[in-house]
Structure formats: C-alpha cells, structure tokens
Amino acid sequence: MIDLEICCGTTCYMLGGAALLELEKALPEEWRQLVDVRAVPCTDACAREDLGRAPFVRLNGELIANATREKIYLRLSELVAAAGGEK
C-alpha cells in the first residue's frame, strides 16, 4: 500500500491543500486499491523555510513541497510502477 498523506494544517489547507483532498475521488481506478489517501494535521513543514512552500504532502514518507495534483501523480506513477515490478 502506498501512503499518501495530505497535510490539512491551516496553512496548507489555505494554499491548496483543500483542493488536493479531492484527489482521492479523482484517482484512476487501478490506483485506488494501491493508495491510501489520508488527511493529516499540520506536519510543521510550513514553519521551516528550507523545505519549500505549502501545500505539503507525504508520499510513503517522502515530503513533497508546493504540491500539485500533477506532481503527486507523477511520483505516484513511479511508485506504482516500482510496486508492480516487485510483485
């Protein structure tokens, strides 16, 4: 299972996180069983300037700054492919 945590801290939520929450419904059918999408409280990434800008998400623990649907899809497709390769 691939773990997708969408930060719903107030800053992330304000700056795009709210729209990313819709992503779960929009995931392609074949990914839905592979990805566990969760809204999580503030990860404190927004308070640090060296990590980039909000909104933040975590994909299998890997932090993605300035997250957009496209960025998440791109990384997800790599992870899905890798997971498929292991099987």
Next chain:
Amino acid sequence: MSNGAERLRRELMIRVVREFKKGTLAENIDRMPVAIRPRHSEFSRCCVYHDRAVLKYRLMALMGCDCRREDEDETKPLHEYLKETMSDPVRPERPLTVCAAGCDGCPESRINITTNCRGCFARPCVFSCPKGAIHVEDQHAVVDYSKCIKCGKCLQVCPFNAIIKTKVPCEDACPVGAIRKNEFGVADIDFDKCIYCGKCYSKCPFSAIMERSELLRVLEALKSGKKLVALVAPSAQFQFPGGIGKLFSAIAAVGFFDVIEVALGAELTTENEAKEFIERMKKGEKLMTTSCCTAYVELVKRHVPQLLDRVSDTPSPMRYAGRLAREKHPDAINVFIGPCIAKRLEAAESEEIDMAMTFEELGALLAGWGVDIMSQPEWPIPRPAIVTARNFAKSCGVTEAVLNELLGESGDIKLDGKFFNGIDAKSAKLLALYAAGKLPGNFLEVMSCEGGCVGGPCSLIKN
C-alpha cells in the same frame, strides 16, 4: 488552489498576521513587497517592480485603505498607513476598491474575426447576424462595429471557430453595470450602482479589485486584550477541515472570548420571516421576498426600488446573531465572519455588528497564528442550531426553512416559492417583472451567489 491571484492574496495575509503576532509588522511592512518579489525572482506582471507596486496597494487594502484615493501619494511608506490604521481605526465605508496599478485596462469587449476565417461559401455568420453587421471582403468576414450588438450569434455558427469575443471580465461579471473604465482607461467602480456582490473581485484575472479589509483592526483588538465574540456564518461548515466544532476551538485559540453560530440567528430569521409572510398574505399582498442576502437587498435599493416594499423587513441571521451575542456578552466586540463582501457593508450599518471578516481572512489568521484546526478539540457548542437554519447557506435553504416553519400553521395560505440561484445582468429586469406582479409565486428567495452563500466571493473552497 484555483489561481495564482488567490494564492498570493492568501500568502500575503498569512505573512501579515505572522509579522503582527511577532510584533514586527511596523518594522517589516515596507520591505514586504521586496521580500516577496526579490530582484531575481519570478514575476507575474511585467517585472518584479510592477509586482512590488501592486503588492504595496494590496497591503494598503488589507489595512482598509481606499487605493483609488491613496494612489495619489506613491511616496508614502506603508508603515505610515499602518500607524494611521492602528491609531484611528475608522471602518472603511465602502468595502471594495480598485488598484489602478494592478488593472490591465483590458480592451473593450468586441467581436473579432480571426485568421481562422476561410471566407466560406455558406457564410452562416452573415446569415445569423440579427443586425446585418457582417459582410465578406476579399474572402474574409468583416464586422461593422457601428451595427454590432455583440450578441455572439456568429460565434456559435462559425464552422471554423474563427470568431471570438474579447472580454472585460470585471464588466462582464458585474450584474449592474457598476464597473467601467475611467478616463485613464482603468477600471473604476460607480458606488451609486455597486451592490458589493464581489463578482468583479472574483473574476478579475489581474486581481485589481481589492477588498478593504478590517483584519488589522481585528488583530489590534485581539492583541490589546479586548473581549471579542466571533459570529460564524453557516457556510463555515463546508469550508474548513474537521467540522465547525474544531473550527470554533481554533477561533478561541487565537483569543476570541466566545464563538456563536450565526445559524442561531437564522432560526430567528426563519421564525419571524414566516410570521411576516402570513401577515403580509393576510393583508392581501401578492409577494414577499427574502432579505438575508445583502447584495440582493442593495440590488433592489439601487436598481429595482419599486420592489423594496416587497422585501421582508425581518433582520438577517447576522443581525439576530449579533443581538444574541449582545445579550450574552454586552461588553464584547462582535465580529462577523463569513464568505461575503456585501456583509461588510451591512455590518458597518448594523448596530449589532462591530467588525466583519471573511473566511479567507479567518483562515489566514489561524494559519499566521500557528493554529492547526484539525488538532483542536471539539468546541462544546451549548445548543447546536437546527439543520434548516444551518442550510441557510445554500440556495433554496431559506425557502425550505420557512416552509418547514409554516407546516401546519399557515391555514389556507399556501407558500408558492420561486428562487434566484445567483444574480446576473438579467436579474434586475426579472425582478422588475416580479414587482409588477407579472410573474407567478408569492415567496421569492434571491441569493446573489450561485449555490448560495457557500459560493461566496471570499469562501475558501469554490465548488
């Protein structure tokens, strides 16, 4: 995130709140436009300098200034505006302003024939034009602008998509023709016509229409330890993560003394509006309209005055909630929080409301203060408002609540509900027909925003 303008606006608000909380706002505010757009950063307008100039005006609007007036003095530093705002916190009398430096002066809306035109044999554009404004010269369609009424029929029939209509988004969005270019070619609002619906604010792609905010007044009141009560509009339930219980705790965490659901006011509006409806019908009146949407009431006052007698006299949920707050905390400052620009105007005119802010500003306040909504405990709401009152935020919600209230009590009077789910350029004409008794229905609900308040211009999530 729906667009870059929204993102920048919110980032700026969050930054201002952070600096204010640290106590460094006065010291850093003049540098803020440069900090956001350093010399070699990406820019969104023609250059970093233009971006910085507009950021300065944006900060001024955030302090409640009227950018249209203030842009006469470009040299006045932001910290001086801040000092004035803090020492003499006058409520902005008009909640909207135009930043001339931000306005792109979009070219007049007109029909253009592009090079996609092949000067075809059938020429449906010529035949569809009701004014005979199109003819073909040298195998290319030509518009006679003295005849063209921009109806757009030619756009629809061209088989090559060769005809386009250039737009002026603010003018196209304004339902009352209140925004036009002035002699300098930049947008200006005619405040005799403006109904503060906020449609120009939402639609301007250059983000040149700005709200005159009271955020700094709220911050100053919080800092000075004043007793503030937050009155939260019903649409909040669809706007923040974690539900209103957590949201209310978050509001208290930044220093609000109490939080009250405006939906409790909506219960009183429902009850009294239902009574008023029965009374009016018994008197032989043919129509009553709702009055909770401020932009609609302004529309009637300014553009359809003959309908004014039909508008319900029952106060809005915001005002009733303000009264409840006054009873509970007579010495407190009442701060209305909603998705609306027009409510700022109503708030300024209401004795029960002292300040108004938007969901966007509330979000920025919580973010800048470092309050995470999701990790808050549930706020003990003493008595949650009933569902029909909370649904005031949705189109048809008011009608449903009144219908529900009337169940079994209306005798032989039947409510025949009609509604406007959002107003546009045709609304004033239609409302005039309602005033003249030419249209069916005896209860008319009008919401300026599509979907109701949940679609408000200052909501966080646009559906």
